[in-house]
Amino acid sequence: MNARRPATLASLAAELGVSRTTVSNAYNRPDQLSPELRKRVLDTARRLGYPGPDPVARSLRTRKAGAVGLLLTENLSYAFRDPAALGFLEGLSLACEDAGSGLLLVPANPEREEVASVHRAGVDGFVVYSVPDDDPHLAAVMERPVPVVVCDQPSIDNLDRVGIDDAHAIKLMAEHLIELGHRKIGVLCMRLARARNDGPASTQRQENASFHVQRRRLAALAEAFREVGVDWEQVPVIERFDHTVSSGESAASQLLESTPEVTAIICTSDILALGALNAARNRGSRVPEDLTVTGFDGIVDAERAGLTTVRQPVLEKGRAAGRLLLDTGEPGRPREVRLETQLVTGSTAAPPRSIEERWFGP
Amino acid sequence: MNARRPATLASLAAELGVSRTTVSNAYNRPDQLSPELRKRVLDTARRLGYPGPDPVARSLRTRKAGAVGLLLTENLSYAFRDPAALGFLEGLSLACEDAGSGLLLVPANPEREEVASVHRAGVDGFVVYSVPDDDPHLAAVMERPVPVVVCDQPSIDNLDRVGIDDAHAIKLMAEHLIELGHRKIGVLCMRLARARNDGPASTQRQENASFHVQRRRLAALAEAFREVGVDWEQVPVIERFDHTVSSGESAASQLLESTPEVTAIICTSDILALGALNAARNRGSRVPEDLTVTGFDGIVDAERAGLTTVRQPVLEKGRAAGRLLLDTGEPGRPREVRLETQLVTGSTAAPPRSIEERWFGP
DNA sequence: ATGAAAGCGCTAACAT
DNA sequence: ATGTTAGCGCTTTCAT
Numbered sequence: 001m002n003a004r005r006p007a008t009l010a011s012l013a014a015e016l017g018v019s020r021t022t023v024s025n026a027y028n029r030p031d032q033l034s035p036e037l038r039k040r041v042l043d044t045a046r047r048l049g050y051p052g053p054d055p056v057a058r059s060l061r062t063r064k065a066g067a068v069g070l071l072l073t074e075n076l077s078y079a080f081r082d083p084a085a086l087g088f089l090e091g092l093s094l095a096c097e098d099a100g101s102g103l104l105l106v107p108a109n110p111e112r113e114e115v116a117s118v119h120r121a122g123v124d125g126f127v128v129y130s131v132p133d134d135d136p137h138l139a140a141v142m143e144r145p146v147p148v149v150v151c152d153q154p155s156i157d158n159l160d161r162v163g164i165d166d167a168h169a170i171k172l173m174a175e176h177l178i179e180l181g182h183r184k185i186g187v188l189c190m191r192l193a194r195a196r197n198d199g200p201a202s203t204q205r206q207e208n209a210s211f212h213v214q215r216r217r218l219a220a221l222a223e224a225f226r227e228v229g230v231d232w233e234q235v236p237v238i239e240r241f242d243h244t245v246s247s248g249e250s251a252a253s254q255l256l257e258s259t260p261e262v263t264a265i266i267c268t269s270d271i272l273a274l275g276a277l278n279a280a281r282n283r284g285s286r287v288p289e290d291l292t293v294t295g296f297d298g299i300v301d302a303e304r305a306g307l308t309t310v311r312q313p314v315l316e317k318g319r320a321a322g323r324l325l326l327d328t329g330e331p332g333r334p335r336e337v338r339l340e341t342q343l344v345t346g347s348t349a350a351p352p353r354s355i356e357e358r359w360f361g362p
Numbered sequence: 363m364n365a366r367r368p369a370t371l372a373s374l375a376a377e378l379g380v381s382r383t384t385v386s387n388a389y390n391r392p393d394q395l396s397p398e399l400r401k402r403v404l405d406t407a408r409r410l411g412y413p414g415p416d417p418v419a420r421s422l423r424t425r426k427a428g429a430v431g432l433l434l435t436e437n438l439s440y441a442f443r444d445p446a447a448l449g450f451l452e453g454l455s456l457a458c459e460d461a462g463s464g465l466l467l468v469p470a471n472p473e474r475e476e477v478a479s480v481h482r483a484g485v486d487g488f489v490v491y492s493v494p495d496d497d498p499h500l501a502a503v504m505e506r507p508v509p510v511v512v513c514d515q516p517s518i519d520n521l522d523r524v525g526i527d528d529a530h531a532i533k534l535m536a537e538h539l540i541e542l543g544h545r546k547i548g549v550l551c552m553r554l555a556r557a558r559n560d561g562p563a564s565t566q567r568q569e570n571a572s573f574h575v576q577r578r579r580l581a582a583l584a585e586a587f588r589e590v591g592v593d594w595e596q597v598p599v600i601e602r603f604d605h606t607v608s609s610g611e612s613a614a615s616q617l618l619e620s621t622p623e624v625t626a627i628i629c630t631s632d633i634l635a636l637g638a639l640n641a642a643r644n645r646g647s648r649v650p651e652d653l654t655v656t657g658f659d660g661i662v663d664a665e666r667a668g669l670t671t672v673r674q675p676v677l678e679k680g681r682a683a684g685r686l687l688l689d690t691g692e693p694g695r696p697r698e699v700r701l702e703t704q705l706v707t708g709s710t711a712a713p714p715r716s717i718e719e720r721w722f723g724p
Numbered sequence: 725a726t727g728a729a730a731g732c733g734c735t736a737a738c739a740t
Numbered sequence: 741a742t743g744t745t746a747g748c749g750c751t752t753t754c755a756t
Contacts (some may be wrong), residue, residue, distance in 0.1 A: 107465075
């Protein structure tokens with residue numbers, strides 16, 4: 001209900017026979033007028049159904065929206081299903097709450113080029129979470145004359161950033177597997193570009209990936225395995241556009257079908273790894289005896305599954321991003337927050353067995 | 363970066379020697395001016411670093427914010443941890459996305475009376491999710507001259523609503539347990555009022571609960587059990603302020619400690635029930651042999667645990683709330699959407715065993 | 725303690 | 741196809 005469009009500050013002032021300033025002060029600077037007058041103003045306001053100063057008009061005048069915009073590269077609803085994104089959101093909302101700021105989720109359908117929603121967002125700044133280098137919504141955000149903080153990707157000069165050292169993080173994993181003795185590996189990765197693609201990703205595609213994070217993780221893996229003599233060109237890298245357990249499962253199936261000799265599947269996310277675990281089970285492969293599977297992120301479900309993975313502080317990332325954006329100081333910018341990661345040795349990685357062992361038992 | 367505060371539509375128009383209308387049209391009504399002129403406008407805009415029409419000024423003029431506000435009764439970050447709230451959010455975000463609308467999460471700390479965030483929210487309407495009757499933020503929302511849709515609670519005349527039939531839903535559960543033979547029951551419920559309280563809730567407290575949903579569920583349980591001769595006054599109802607698995611656990615412990623003769627614990631949420639399951643395990647009680655435990659909501663973790671519960675379509679609730687708010691039509695209001703629920707018979711409910719059986723085995 | 729004047733930056737009739 | 745005129749509703753110096 002409440003569909004009238006009635007009293008304004010001006011009409012209220014007129015009714016009261018006072019100036020608009022006085023009415024404004026009644027709401028915003030109680031100490032600037034006598035308690036009696038203030039009470040009279042507020043009472044009359046109630047009587048006339050005046051809802052208080054219009055927030056939009058106020059924002060226009062004060063140049064403050066009281067909200068932070070969040071740009072994701074996915075459908076909004078996706079964010080509520082991906083545990084890592086969720087952790088980020090939780091952290092970000094914590095920071096917003098601390099600052100009394102609202103959090104505006106900006107719809108940015110990755111399938112469309114529509115950036116109107118970015119233009120329309122009445123916010124004091126944007127947090128950009130994990131979008132590709134060439135995302136048009138990002139471009140629209142950067143045109144807005146407000147501060148921007150990027151989380152994870154892309155990394156853009158001159159912009160505040162929060163993230164982790166992806167290369168370092170996944171290198172720990174690579175070294176762990178190398179130490180265990182794995183040389184025949186396969187990789188499952190998330191989407192590398194905005195256009196849908198499901199299947200093997202050539203090294204060229206890997207290098208051209210517009211998703212910075214994936215690109216760097218793959219590059220770091222390549223480097224680590226090349227150092228022990230693995231020909232990266234021969235390492236199957238399977239890409240999936242959708243980030244779901246079932247895409248992980250299908251990707252792993254595809255991988256094991258075409259390259260059954262792999263002894264380990266490295267996944268660039270826990271979600272994909274969880275799917276890979278399913279795929280292994282479906283094929284009757286035991287993990288880690290027959291096959292090693294590793295993830296990335298350290299989500300709860302991964303922990304539950306005993307996944308060997310890399311834990312990153314997703315909640316802290318969100319909080320740090322929010323703080324960076326909301327913190328008054330903007331002196332020696334751009335600023336960067338780099339958070340720590342941690343190798344989690346679960347029960348899904350073990351030394352490889354030889355082909356013979358795998359087929360004929362130990 | 364991007365911290366200049368430069369060109370406006372007017373300055374751009376001046377620079378170009380055209381009217382502001384023309385510049386405005388270049389952005390909002392491309393068909394209203396020649397392509398060449400439009401290109402000239404846009405090019406000059408880029409050159410001057412004009413970021414396009416200011417969204418706040420536009421909102422003021424058009425009386426459209428392009429965003430929906432969401433009011434929760436909890437800290438924002440809580441919403442990202444409660445599976446039911448999350449489902450609701452997902453549904454709501456789906457509806458917003460469809461309409462190209464943003465979703466503004468309004469910080470509304472339940473501990474404070476601060477409603478400024480509600481006043482400051484530049485939105486075209488509010489969705490209110492499960493807040494108590496006397497929530498000051500809700501009052502602030504209702505003063506705003508914008509449409510409001512309430513989900514679950516409270517139920518306020520004249521306001522659009524979406525929800526379920528709580529009494530009916532939990533009655534199904536009550537009848538199920540009654541049929542199994544349970545007469546000695548205990549109940550775990552969520553907070554009944556805004557002020558923190560943890561422990562037994564008297565019938566008076568139950569009846570005065572400012573959380574509508576809990577009140578109705580308890581009332582329906584009372585009615586159902588009274589019909590089979592149970593003295594509701596004697597039924598222990600344990601309340602918990604925090605909605606977490608561990609509060610469920612402690613509440614169940616408290617219940618079983620003080621009333622070990624209960625054969626069933628009915629919980630008004632799955633989260634609490636999951637905690638009750640833990641408590642039973644800690645005491646060495648087998649579920650359902652020694653103790654029946656039931657939940658409410660139908661969250662994924664409940665399903666995983668085989669919980670006997672009532673499933674409600676949380677995602678649909680969110681979507682319906684969003685649609686109700688965004689749907690152009692506002693004729694024969696108020697409107698109400700009542701969604702269906704479903705009894706899920708899991709493996710945590712069975713006929714009670716007598717006290718003797720329980721102590722000495724079958 | 726209260727008021728007058730001057731916009732914040734934009735869009736929407738209504739001309740032309 | 742482009743310009744003129746009027747605000748949207750508010751806050752903020754600066755006076756008084």
